[in-house]
Amino acid sequence: MTKKLLFPFLSLFALSVAGQAPPHVPYSTQPILSETTTKISDHVWEITGFPNIAIVVGSRATLVVDTGMGPKNGATVARVVAKLAPNNSKLFLTTTHYHTEHVTGEPGFPPGTVLIRNAVQQGELQKDGQVLTDLFRGMSAQNKDLLAGVVLRSPDVLFDSEASLDLGGGVTARLLWLGGAHTRGDELTLVEPDHTLVSGDVVQNKTIPNIFGEDGTPTEWLATLDKVAMLNVAHVLPDHSAPGDGSLVAAERALIIAIRTQALALKRQGISVDAAAREISATLRKQHPDWPDTNAATFVKSVYIDPADPH
Numbered sequence: 001m002t003k004k005l006l007f008p009f010l011s012l013f014a015l016s017v018a019g020q021a022p023p024h025v026p027y028s029t030q031p032i033l034s035e036t037t038t039k040i041s042d043h044v045w046e047i048t049g050f051p052n053i054a055i056v057v058g059s060r061a062t063l064v065v066d067t068g069m070g071p072k073n074g075a076t077v078a079r080v081v082a083k084l085a086p087n088n089s090k091l092f093l094t095t096t097h098y099h100t101e102h103v104t105g106e107p108g109f110p111p112g113t114v115l116i117r118n119a120v121q122q123g124e125l126q127k128d129g130q131v132l133t134d135l136f137r138g139m140s141a142q143n144k145d146l147l148a149g150v151v152l153r154s155p156d157v158l159f160d161s162e163a164s165l166d167l168g169g170g171v172t173a174r175l176l177w178l179g180g181a182h183t184r185g186d187e188l189t190l191v192e193p194d195h196t197l198v199s200g201d202v203v204q205n206k207t208i209p210n211i212f213g214e215d216g217t218p219t220e221w222l223a224t225l226d227k228v229a230m231l232n233v234a235h236v237l238p239d240h241s242a243p244g245d246g247s248l249v250a251a252e253r254a255l256i257i258a259i260r261t262q263a264l265a266l267k268r269q270g271i272s273v274d275a276a277a278r279e280i281s282a283t284l285r286k287q288h289p290d291w292p293d294t295n296a297a298t299f300v301k302s303v304y305i306d307p308a309d310p311h
Contacts, residue, residue, distance in 0.1 A: 028052070028240075031101070031146060033068045033076045037084070040243055041194035041235045043171045045084060051101055051239035053077050054198040056191050058167025061090035065189050065198045066239060067105025069136070070146030074108025092116060092165055094175055096200030096239055097183045098125035099212070100136045104150045116157040116165075118177035121185025124215070125152070179224040180216035182209070188228065195234035195246070203228065203252045205241035206291045208284070209259070211302040218260050218299070219308035225253045259284075259296055263303040273304045 033049040040046050040054075047053040054065035055077075062085045067074045081091060091113045095102045098121050106115065117125075129152070137147040157163060163175040174190040182201035189198035197203065201210070202224060209221065228249050236248040259280060266276040277297035284294035303309065 031069050031073075031142065033073045035076060035080050035083075037080060038243075040237050041191070041196040043167075043194050044191055044196045044198075044235070044237065045080075046237055046243060047077065047080060049073075051096075052237060052243075054189065054237050055081055055084060056167060056171065056173050056189070056198075057085045057088070058169050058171035060088060060168030061092060061165070062088045063092040063094065063165055063167060063173045063189070064109075066095055066102045067093070067108070069101040069143070070104050070148075070150060071106075071108035072146060074105025076108075077105065078109050078113075088168075090114065092167075092173075094187065094189065095121065096188075096198070097121055097186050098129050098132075099183070100129075100133045100147070102239070103129065103152065104133060104147060106152055107150060114157065115153065115155045116159065116163055116175060117155045118163075118175070118185055118187050119158045119160055120177060120180075121183070121187055122155060122158055124183060124185045178227040180220040181211075181224045182221075183212050183215040184220075186216075186224070190231055190233065195232070197228070197231065197233040197236050197246075197249075199228075199236050199248075200239050203236055203248050204238045205236070205244045205248055206288065207238070207241045208291075208294060208296050209252070209256055209299050211299065214305075216302075217306040217308060218256060218303050219306055222253065222256055222260075225249065225256070229253070256299075259299055260303050260309075263300045264309055267304055273301050276300050276304070 028049050031050050033047055037045040037047055043057050045055045051066050056063040062081050064077055064081060068077060093109055093113050094116045133147060136143050161177050165173040167173060170193060172192045176188045176190060186200050186202050188202060233246045235245060237243045262280050263276055277300040280300055281294055281296045284296055288294055
């Protein structure tokens with residue numbers, strides 16, 4: 001991963017920490033997590049923040065999905081877990097993808113926490129995670145404080161495509177790697193019997209899709225969504241937008257197809273990628289006036305360079 005690829009993504013966060021509206025406005029840009037929770041389904045709670053944190057509670061064990069940025073946020077999540085499930089003896093932790101705000105809170109979790117991650121994501125973290133964290137650390141005094149001295153440990157468990165956790169009381173969490181989308185190592189968590197999907201960036205709500213640098217392709221994202229659709233979920237908790245029902249899966253797929261179809265049509269006409277991005281973003285503004293942002297430039301560029309698409 002080069003700095004050239006990182007800068008468009010990082011400019012979003014640089015603006016957010018400065019208190020300005022970023023190009024793609026997340027559900028929350030607050031890097032300091034609170035201890036307030038919202039119940040998503042019978043066994044799933046959310047801490048709304050940057051990113052949203054999912055807490056899945058069974059009768060014997062608890063699973064946390066994502067950590068917040070830096071150990072202080074990780075410790076906040078751990079305190080919430082202790083309040084929600086004081087009698088649970090085991091704590092599992094997993095992450096939706098390797099980006100800084102999703103993984104660097106891990107040192108704030110208590111000893112004995114079992115860290116689980118898919119192998120593709122772990123490979124991305126080992127290759128590019130430190131570069132990304134160093135850049136985040138230099139963005140603001142707050143980030144520098146949150147990320148001071150962060151050292152990440154290796155996972156206790158690595159899996160290829162699926163790991164299943166029995167949390168007790170009939171509550172099961174399936175950790176799934178179904179293919180690339182926002183990144184190549186995107187991980188999803190399906191909680192049963194709730195039919196709740198912790199979707200990371202793979203399924204968002206009123207949010208333009210974004211592929212980080214060259215970490216994935218629109219074609220891969222659609223193939224992943226086809227697999228997600230087969231899960232027939234009832235609730236969706238994304239990491240940077242508001243929770244919703246299972247219809248978000250079909251809505252995400254329809255949005256990507258619409259952007260991709262229009263972009264390929266313009267590409268065949270010889271329209272430049274920048275002009276196509278402006279036209280498609282304008283169309284999306286008209287179609288979705290209530291969305292916080294409809295700038296599709298990054299995703300249109302991903303369509304233009306997708307090797308699986310016709311030229």
